[in-house]
Amino acid sequence: MTRTHDLLIAGGGPAGLATALYAVRAGFDVVLAEPRPMPVDKACGEGLMPGAVRELRALGLDVPGRPIVGIRYRQGPHQAQAEFRHGPGLGVRRTALHAVLHTAVLAAGVPVLPVRVQEVHQGARSVSDRATGVRARWLVAADGLHSPVRRSLGLGMRDAGAPRYGLRRHYAVAPPSPYVEVHWGPQGEAYVTPLGPRLLGVALLTSRRASFDEQLTGFPELAAALPRDAAVGGVRGAGPLRQKVRSRVHGRVMLVGDAAGYIDALTGEGVSLALAGARVLIDQLRRGSPRGYEAAWRRATFRHRLLTDCLVRARQHPWLADKIVPAASRLPPVFSLAVNALA
Numbered sequence: 417m418t419r420t421h422d423l424l425i426a427g428g429g430p431a432g433l434a435t436a437l438y439a440v441r442a443g444f445d446v447v448l449a450e451p452r453p454m455p456v457d458k459a460c461g462e463g464l465m466p467g468a469v470r471e472l473r474a475l476g477l478d479v480p481g482r483p484i485v486g487i488r489y490r491q492g493p494h495q496a497q498a499e500f501r502h503g504p505g506l507g508v509r510r511t512a513l514h515a516v517l518h519t520a521v522l523a524a525g526v527p528v529l530p531v532r533v534q535e536v537h538q539g540a541r542s543v544s545d546r547a548t549g550v551r552a553r554w555l556v557a558a559d560g561l562h563s564p565v566r567r568s569l570g571l572g573m574r575d576a577g578a579p580r581y582g583l584r585r586h587y588a589v590a591p592p593s594p595y596v597e598v599h600w601g602p603q604g605e606a607y608v609t610p611l612g613p614r615l616l617g618v619a620l621l622t623s624r625r626a627s628f629d630e631q632l633t634g635f636p637e638l639a640a641a642l643p644r645d646a647a648v649g650g651v652r653g654a655g656p657l658r659q660k661v662r663s664r665v666h667g668r669v670m671l672v673g674d675a676a677g678y679i680d681a682l683t684g685e686g687v688s689l690a691l692a693g694a695r696v697l698i699d700q701l702r703r704g705s706p707r708g709y710e711a712a713w714r715r716a717t718f719r720h721r722l723l724t725d726c727l728v729r730a731r732q733h734p735w736l737a738d739k740i741v742p743a744a745s746r747l748p749p750v751f752s753l754a755v756n757a758l759a
Contacts, residue, residue, distance in 0.1 A: 420541075420542050421550060422444040422552060423435075423444055423554050423555075423556055424446075424447050424449065424533070424545065424548065424551075424554070425446065425449065425556045425558055426449050426532075426533035426545075426555065426557050426558060426565055427449075427450060427557065427558035427559035427673070428448055428449075428450025428518065428528060428558075429514070429560060429674075430514065430673070430691070431558040431673025431674065431690035431691075431694055432448060432558030432559075432672075432673065433448070433520075433521050434475065434695075435672055435697060435698065436521050436524070437475050437517070437521060438695055438698040438699075440525070440526060442699075442701070442702045443702075446526050447527050447548070447550050448521065448527070448528050449528075449531050449532065449545075449547075449550070450529075451531055451532045455510075455515040455518060456514050457514075457652065459582045460584060460619070460654075460686070460687075461582075461609055461617065461619040462508060462509060462584075462611060463506075463609040463617075463684050464479075464506040464507075465505050465684060465685060465687075465688050466502055467691075468505075468506075469503065469504070471691035471692065475520070476520075479506065479512065479513055480508065480512055480516075481507050481509075482506070482591070482594075482612055483504040483506060483507075483594060484500075484505035484594060485499055485504055485594045485595060486499035486500050486594075486595050487596050488593065488595040488596070489600060489741045489745075489751075490599050490637075491601075494741045495741075496741060496751045497595060497751075498755040500755070501756050507591075507611045507617070508611065509617075513687070529548055529550070531548050532564070533547060533555070533559070533564075533565060536568060538667045543668040543669060554668050554669075554701065554706065557669060558675055558690075560673070561657070563671065565669065565671075566661065566671055566675050570662075571671070572660070572661060573660035575656075575659075577658060578623045578732065579623060579656030580604075580623050580657045580658065580728075581622060581625070581653060581654065581655030581656065581657065582653065582657060582681050583619065583620045583653045584620075584652050584653075585618055585628055585649070586611070586617055587616045587646045588614050588615060588646045588647075589616050589642060591610030591611075591616055593610075595610075599635045599637070600737075601634040602634060602734075603623070604622025604624065604631065604634065605622075606621075606632070606638055607684065608638065615648070616642075618638075620632065621680070621682060628651045657678060657679075657681055658678060658680060659674065659677055663710060664677070664709060665710050672693045672694055673694070680724055680727075683723065683727065683758050684758075685720050685758060688720075689720060692716045695716075696713060696715075696716050699712070700712055719757055723757060723758060724758075727740075
């Protein structure tokens, strides 16, 4: 007779790995499916907000990185900055973060199968997948922004807004400050994250379809500080970023991380939300109330979703977008309040 596990987790990114760690510590029997070789890299701003740093520490994880003291917005002569009030954030390579999480999952005894969950079959008491041959009481879909599991269940929704995309490249350049610096351009934003003594992560967010170098010309001051021969590695991209989801619970399938829905990378909260979502998902299963995960997820992400959506909508109106950074520079307490509400 086929063994029935408590959880089958589809996807071995931060959301799936964190879910596995929370699940094991709650006493659940877990199997994780991830076909990609570890560690996995992706287009990511690589700046962890203080909330994510706290979540990782609560899991007992020590992630190497460079402390981030706050956020600084820049647009021409205007500048606004705010310090984190409750501890620093962390600039950390995505591969380093992934390696720490993956090592912890293996140390916890979780089997990691090098396969992709493809065909989900739900029954009254369990869910199974043909590719993995695993049967479990619950399937957690943590398979990313364009989740195949979410798509197969018809849980995605069309978005009528202009799609936004993210591009990321590294530069062997000393960080200009201990802040994540956000350069506000006419068609997008450039995020500069300190990752090491001589390493910067530069992430561009825009609705314009063009190469990284073409996009960078929209930020002349930043482009002048990034010699082309200082570029390290290639460019990674992701998008469209906004992903609307009907529900995060469908029978015995639960969505977490980017698979659970995504607004935009503008506020840099992707990893924080993935970790928080993993924690509340396992908490609801531990309580014996899996249907309560939807409401718990909405509560845990409400502030982020509200602030991010408002900022993205403002960004889509040129006459309003040009006023955001000047307004923040004139109202430092308001900018600090918004930054720390997200942090």
